[in-house]
Amino acid sequence: MARRLLCGVTVIISVTLNPAVDQTAWVDRLEPGSVHRVRETHIDPAGKGINVSRMAHRLGWPTLAFGFLAGDVGNIVRKALEQEGVPAHFVPVPGQTRINVTVVEGPGTATSFYGPGPAAPAEALASLEGLVRFWLQAGRVLVLAGSLPSGVPPDVYARLTRAAGERGVKVFLDADGEPLRLGLAAGPSLIKPNVAEAERLLGRSLPDEVAILAAARELVGRGVETVIISMGGRGAVCAQAARAWRIHPPDVKRLSTVGSGDAMVAGLAVALARGEDLVRGLALGTAAGAATAMSEGTALGTADDVAALLPRVRIEQMS
Ligand SMILES: Nc1ncnc2c1ncn2[C@@H]1O[C@H](COP(=O)(O)OP(=O)(O)OP(=O)(O)O)[C@@H](O)[C@H]1O
Numbered sequence: 001m002a003r004r005l006l007c008g009v010t011v012i013i014s015v016t017l018n019p020a021v022d023q024t025a026w027v028d029r030l031e032p033g034s035v036h037r038v039r040e041t042h043i044d045p046a047g048k049g050i051n052v053s054r055m056a057h058r059l060g061w062p063t064l065a066f067g068f069l070a071g072d073v074g075n076i077v078r079k080a081l082e083q084e085g086v087p088a089h090f091v092p093v094p095g096q097t098r099i100n101v102t103v104v105e106g107p108g109t110a111t112s113f114y115g116p117g118p119a120a121p122a123e124a125l126a127s128l129e130g131l132v133r134f135w136l137q138a139g140r141v142l143v144l145a146g147s148l149p150s151g152v153p154p155d156v157y158a159r160l161t162r163a164a165g166e167r168g169v170k171v172f173l174d175a176d177g178e179p180l181r182l183g184l185a186a187g188p189s190l191i192k193p194n195v196a197e198a199e200r201l202l203g204r205s206l207p208d209e210v211a212i213l214a215a216a217r218e219l220v221g222r223g224v225e226t227v228i229i230s231m232g233g234r235g236a237v238c239a240q241a242a243r244a245w246r247i248h249p250p251d252v253k254r255l256s257t258v259g260s261g262d263a264m265v266a267g268l269a270v271a272l273a274r275g276e277d278l279v280r281g282l283a284l285g286t287a288a289g290a291a292t293a294m295s296e297g298t299a300l301g302t303a304d305d306v307a308a309l310l311p312r313v314r315i316e317q318m319s
């Protein structure tokens with residue numbers, strides 16, 4: 001039924017189990033122990049999968065955002081998605097969705113405070129998993145992104161990855177720690193850790209690009225088709241079984257890179273859903289990441305910025 005309702009359109013489905021409202025405050029100087037006059041403040045819906053859906057929507061591809069929301073803070077996220085026109089279905093859980101506070105000092109040094117988020121009861125998780133499994137019939141890509149709230153077992157991404165695999169839906173997994181480690185074993189199509197996440201996953205430091213590329217290749221060897229390790233303003237490396245690439249983003253005026261990785265995952269998912277090849281996906285993802293880096297606070301890049309940056313992305317195939 002889901003497939004018929006969507007007339008064959010293949011949707012990017014995102015799952016955000018631990019969303020947030022991001023509050024960004026701009027101050028001249030951050031001094032611990034003192035009262036600050038805030039120059040400006042913003043409130044944005046946040047959460048990694050939510051960001052992926054918002055960016056996919058901006059890039060013009062149908063998307064559905066799933067996850068948990070709680071209380072009045074959760075309603076801020078619901079309304080913001082509604083205003084942006086991003087279709088979403090969030091299962092209510094008790095308590096309040098967390099508020100993440102980011103203080104931006106002077107020209108752009110960000111200090112963030114992330115709460116744990118409300119716990120998700122077993123019944124809420126069962127109904128969310130049921131919904132996602134149902135909508136997988138309309139899906140092309142399932143994006144599993146971000147941390148887990150308490151009450152959710154660490155193998156949830158692994159279970160959803162297997163369910164998607166059974167229906168021929170590609171899984172992009174963007175997580176950290178145990179949920180990433182267990183999810184990886186279930187064979188997602190793509191993972192996109194940043195360097196710190198890749199270091200935690202492999203249990204060793206990755207001091208330079210040679211080590212980062214070797215790490216990406218090693219992770220491909222664990223059964224993931226595409227591994228991208230992102231390096232912030234330095235770009236990313238990408239490895240598949242037989243090929244590897246070094247991706248150089250355009251030089252942009254960096255305001256805040258919060259959400260750049262999510263924007264990159266969205267660009268990759270949109271390119272795949274359009275039927276484009278990986279290199280075009282890397283370019284679109286990199287342009288979306290750079291567009292987000294040049295946007296203030298937790299704001300994502302605009303479609304116009306992504307289009308303007310796309311021709312400036314450089315991708316080198318490596319031997
Ligand atoms: N300062 C920057 N200038 C240009 N491009 C950038 C910049 N920062 C990030 N990007 C682009 O975005 C991609 C992802 O960024 P990054 O490595 O910071 O992801 P991340 O740590 O997963 O971010 P998050 O999880 O907060 O969304 C990079 O590979 C790069 O292409």
Ligand SMILES: [Mg+2]
Pocket residue numbers: 174194261262
């Ligand atoms: Mg990230």
